[in-house]
Amino acid sequence: GEDSRSFHVSIQGTPPHIASAGEIPIITAVAGGQLLLECPEGAEPHPNVEWHREGSPLQEDARRQVLAQGRFLQLRAVSAADGGEYSCRATRGPGDIGPRVRVQVHG
Secondary structure, three states: OOOOOOOEEEOOOOOOOEEEEEEEEEEEEOOOEEEEEEEEHOOOOOOOOOEEOOEEEEEOOEEEEEHHOOOOEEOOOOOHHHEEEEEEEEEOOOOOOOOEEEEEEEO
């Protein structure tokens, strides 16, 4: 069977450019802007949604915040260091990998 996931991205000030490379969507962000990633897993009521960047758990800080019980990941003042592959997953069991998206930063 097939399983598809949709990502909705909002970049303030500049419309996003989304291209597909294989099964992982690519989102182009502009340096200094804001990026909002939505986790489709969050459409269902899951108590624990985790965000990962390049396979490692994402740590929240002043620029990176998880919103709405993990449904959204907000990146502020995007920089080149924010580029990479992001994934989200509801913690249902070991090895359960959720949707992924790759972010490229330009500018």
